[in-house]
Ligand SMILES: Nc1ncnc2c1ncn2[C@@H]1O[C@H](COP(=O)(O)OP(=O)(O)OP(=O)(O)O)[C@@H](O)[C@H]1O
């Protein structure tokens with residue numbers, strides 16, 4: 001009996017299964033002998049037109065303060081909440097994408113605290129029965145195996161108002177525009193083991209929320225904010241006491257906060273007189289963005305008592321299977337499926353896939369009065385470029401080589417946009433124009449060098465003009481010996497005339513080089529073929545990138561050697 005009691009006691013003393021046993025502990029050289037445990041609470045603003053419980057429109061950060069406010073948002077007595085079902089659907093999209101168990105019944109609670117940005121004195125949240133439980137998000141990092149992070153729960157809640165303090169006039173200003181906007185709090189289990197894994201988790205989550213349209217996930221603008229929980233323990237020992245760092249608004253700051261917290265907690269534990277029994281005091285901390293350090297906000301002892309209670313004005317949120325099924329059916333391709341498709345179907349390298357997905361995960365759709373092809377995202381643009389161009393007389397379009405397309409997109413198009421300090425959303429080249437450009441280079445109507453010049457010109461001068469026409473106007477048609485096959489029938493007549501001219505111009509340039517470099521020509525005639533490179537270089541320079549080096553070499557050989 002006694003032995004049985006002891007066994008039970010020993011079992012109850014085992015740490016709760018916080019750790020993912022599937023993952024083998026790997027020592028981090030930055031903190032040898034220590035294991036780091038991180039769990040993240042992410043607050044993502046729901047991208048709905050109206051607030052969670054009122055008719056008021058949601059707002060963007062720069063808008064005139066206190067212009068998006070109903071009496072309910074301002075907490076006038078007697079006003080009642082009405083749940084916005086659009087917000088529920090958007091949160092469900094995130095929950096389905098994160099493979100959560102969606103709860104058929106969930107409910108709302110009041111979390112009380114007194115602060116100037118909370119007009120009613122309580123926030124409506126889902127403390128006891130959240131909308132979704134037990135999900136999963138797989139995290140891939142270049143060079144590391146993919147690992148799962150368990151999602152503990154997703155709860156719906158209200159955002160607060162915004163307070164700003166002017167130290168000169170010692171005045172606080174309250175803007176109620178944000179008060180009552182719908183938030184999803186997405187809580188991870190403590191499955192992350194390093195600052196880098198934490199960064200990858202937030203980026204992946206951001207990409208999923210954006211892909212399903214649940215949230216902008218914009219950390220700079222505050223539509224995605226993280227509270228990060230960090231603890232350290234000696235390898236083989238139970239997890240340590242967590243400290244929670246509140247309100248981090250960039251992945252960089254979050255990683256810096258974790259790094260600082262690890263060293264702070266280690267110092268406490270290493271300097272304790274009895275390392276076996278030492279613990280870190282449980283605290284809620286802030287992050288100082290200038291010193292890159294965390295600082296104490298409050299300890300567990302002064303933790304507020306939120307006096308949670310069910311909100312009597314809101315009933316139970318009941319969800320039926322049909323609604324969830326409909327959400328499931330309308331979800332777009334999720335980032336990990338896109339990743340697999342790009343590498344399986346197109347044979348793209350990991351790096352190229354990363355670049356295309358990174359563009360889309362950081363994508364902000366801009367509305368400047370015209371919806372361009374780039375607005376659908378880099379992957380969609382790439383898909384359409386590969387799908388190819390319609391060829392006369394053929395019912396199916398001629399597909400483009402994905403490797404050629406991805407090179408043009410990642411190196412040239414993204415590279416030149418970056419040089420112009422623009423993002424992919426600023427690219428106004430239609431898929432058709434970009435495709436024509438690639439075709440012109442592929443069928444040697446223009447050289448690769450001219451292709452890059454052409455792209456630069458087209459990015460600088462937005463127009464709907466077909467690419468061939470711009471190439472002709474800029475006199476970029478390649479100087480070749482033979483006529484190239486035109487890339488579209490409409491341009492065929494003009495291009496073949498141009499290529500005849502081009503071929504005679506190339507001959508003229510070679511002739512000029514032969515006259516300009518008589519010593520080199522004599523050396524080539526004597527059999528010193530290396531000198532030919534110098535003459536080729538001379539022609540290439542004179543052609544301003546329009547000549548193909550191979551064609552020039554062949555023509556020079558013909559002119560110098562065969563006509564001795
Ligand atoms: N030992 C630990 N080390 C690091 N993180 C931990 C540890 N134990 C739990 N966590 C993480 O702490 C977070 C707890 O969040 P949760 O929302 O459940 O509670 P809370 O922080 O107490 O409440 P509130 O929402 O009011 O901040 C989770 O992300 C969880 O993974």
Ligand SMILES: [Mg+2]
Pocket residue numbers: 041185187
């Ligand atoms: Mg929480």
Ligand SMILES: [Mg+2]
Pocket residue numbers: 041227244
């Ligand atoms: Mg918390």
